[in-house]
Amino acid sequence: MQLTNLTLREAHELLKTKKLSSVELTQATLQRIHDVDSKVKSYVTVTDDLALEQAKRADERIAKNGNVTPLTGIPFAMKDCISTRGVKTTCSSKILENYIPQYNATVTNKLSDAGAVLVGKTNMDEFGMGSSCENSAFFNTHNPWNLDHVPGGSSGGSAAAMSASLATFTIGEDTGGSVRMPAGFCNVTGIKPTYGRVSRYGLISLVSSFDCIGPMTRDVYDCATVLEHIAGHDEKDSTTYQSPVPNYTQHINKPINKLKLGIPKEYFVAGMEAGVESALQESIRQFEKLGMEIHEVSLPHTKYGLPVYYLLLFAEASSNLARFDGARFGLSKSDNAKDVIDIYLQTRREGFGDEVKRRIMLGAYALSAGYYDAYYLKAQKVRTLLRRDFETALASCDLLLAPTCPTTAFKLGEKTNDPLAMYLSDIYVVATNPAGVPAMALPCGFSNNMPVGMQLIGKHLDEQTLFQVGHAYQQVTDWHKKLPHL
Numbered sequence: 001m002q003l004t005n006l007t008l009r010e011a012h013e014l015l016k017t018k019k020l021s022s023v024e025l026t027q028a029t030l031q032r033i034h035d036v037d038s039k040v041k042s043y044v045t046v047t048d049d050l051a052l053e054q055a056k057r058a059d060e061r062i063a064k065n066g067n068v069t070p071l072t073g074i075p076f077a078m079k080d081c082i083s084t085r086g087v088k089t090t091c092s093s094k095i096l097e098n099y100i101p102q103y104n105a106t107v108t109n110k111l112s113d114a115g116a117v118l119v120g121k122t123n124m125d126e127f128g129m130g131s132s133c134e135n136s137a138f139f140n141t142h143n144p145w146n147l148d149h150v151p152g153g154s155s156g157g158s159a160a161a162m163s164a165s166l167a168t169f170t171i172g173e174d175t176g177g178s179v180r181m182p183a184g185f186c187n188v189t190g191i192k193p194t195y196g197r198v199s200r201y202g203l204i205s206l207v208s209s210f211d212c213i214g215p216m217t218r219d220v221y222d223c224a225t226v227l228e229h230i231a232g233h234d235e236k237d238s239t240t241y242q243s244p245v246p247n248y249t250q251h252i253n254k255p256i257n258k259l260k261l262g263i264p265k266e267y268f269v270a271g272m273e274a275g276v277e278s279a280l281q282e283s284i285r286q287f288e289k290l291g292m293e294i295h296e297v298s299l300p301h302t303k304y305g306l307p308v309y310y311l312l313l314f315a316e317a318s319s320n321l322a323r324f325d326g327a328r329f330g331l332s333k334s335d336n337a338k339d340v341i342d343i344y345l346q347t348r349r350e351g352f353g354d355e356v357k358r359r360i361m362l363g364a365y366a367l368s369a370g371y372y373d374a375y376y377l378k379a380q381k382v383r384t385l386l387r388r389d390f391e392t393a394l395a396s397c398d399l400l401l402a403p404t405c406p407t408t409a410f411k412l413g414e415k416t417n418d419p420l421a422m423y424l425s426d427i428y429v430v431a432t433n434p435a436g437v438p439a440m441a442l443p444c445g446f447s448n449n450m451p452v453g454m455q456l457i458g459k460h461l462d463e464q465t466l467f468q469v470g471h472a473y474q475q476v477t478d479w480h481k482k483l484p485h486l
């Protein structure tokens with residue numbers, strides 16, 4: 001038995017029955033990180049000492065049978081945009097390269113209260129801006145299925161670490177596909193919950209009205225387990241829902257026959273890789289065999305999804321990133337500075353990468369007097385249309401099925417000189433964020449030896465149906481069990 005390949009559920013069973021200790025499991029995970037992460041490069045920081053200390057405490061908790069949760073003693077990794085007290089939180093940016101938060105994000109606190117063991121922080125596109133992890137200021141992360149290919153982005157480090165068995169679960173963040181797109185590229189399961197289901201307190205903001213923290217796991221059951229523990233109302237984030245978090249795993253085996261699965265016709269058009277298309281068609285047949293009703297639906301404003309997403313992203317990101325000014329957080333450059341503007345300029349010139357600068361400039365432009373109405377306000381109006389598209393389609397169906405990306409993982413360097421081509425790879429994942437609906441990615445096949453992902457999109461706050469349907473699918477398929485050879 002290779003300990004690092006266990007699912008969360010299997011690991012919990014062994015820990016609970018004391019057939020395995022958290023220290024053993026954590027040591028095995030750290031050992032594997034030190035053995036193979038020089039190839040994958042999914043971690044920015046590995047927290048060996050902290051992890052072993054937390055594992056020891058988890059073992060004590062289990063020995064005393066005191067308040068043991070399904071996460072107690074389980075090693076996990078966190079995307080490097082989520083604050084961890086005393087542990088560097090860089091957003092893979094030079095501007096935060098040495099930043100050590102003095103407080104925990106709510107998600108960090110919840111995981112720590114549950115007894116989970118933090119083994120490290122994972123690489124990402126700088127501030128979450130990118131679809132391949134190549135915008136990290138530090139290094140590229142490689143796809144464990146083929147090291148010449150990208151892992152997807154921006155949570156590429158969390159996806160690659162999960163796929164390469166370098167943690168038992170990982171935490172990602174999804175502003176416009178950053179959990180789902182890399183999950184699809186790396187053959188892991190991942191969910192972007194409903195906006196407001198998980199607290200954003202302590203998450204370094206990209207787009208405050210889109211950002212969602214979500215788990216990445218080996219299978220749907222584990223995904224439901226982690227979401228149960230990180231979701232919920234938080235008085236420190238007024239956009240979180242008051243409604244109680246359901247016990248997702250308890251109801252995960254409910255029958256799915258007669259549920260209505262909608263296939264958005266705008267998502268199945270020319271431009272999709274043939275192997276991706278056939279994997280998706282095969283999963284639709286699988287759902288039919290499971291007794292679901294398949295219906296074609298329309299999301300008529302799909303073609304505006306990408307421009308609306310990027311316009312709003314540029315605008316909100318440009319204002320969110322104004323806090324990195326050389327005075328408050330991280331890097332500060334003031335060589336012979338004449339005035340405060342000079343400090344801003346020097347700090348940002350050196351601290352931000354090209355993609356971040358590009359987006360700040362475009363956002364400042366879209367928000368400026370004279371252009372605000374034409375760009376920002378217009379995009380907000382079309383955002384309402386996108387949201388209504390999902391509401392209408394989901395009024396006649398229980399959930400929707402879509403690809404995560406038109407292609408499988410592309411080669412490193414293939415799109416770095418063409419930002420528009422990079423943005424286009426987000427075509428199927430971005431519209432759900434302005435709409436706020438939950439969406440889960442899960443493995444559904446291979447094309448040219450690389451993993452293919454599908455997405456299940458649900459109604460607001462109805463993660464439960466996504467878990468039931470995804471879990472039923474994983475009972476009759478084994479794509480999610482396939483692991484890369486490293």
Ligand code: GLN
Pocket residue numbers: 127128129130131153154173174175176177178179206313426
């Ligand atoms: N590819 C998206 C972007 O570049 C990903 C954003 C995200 O989800 N963090 O904006």
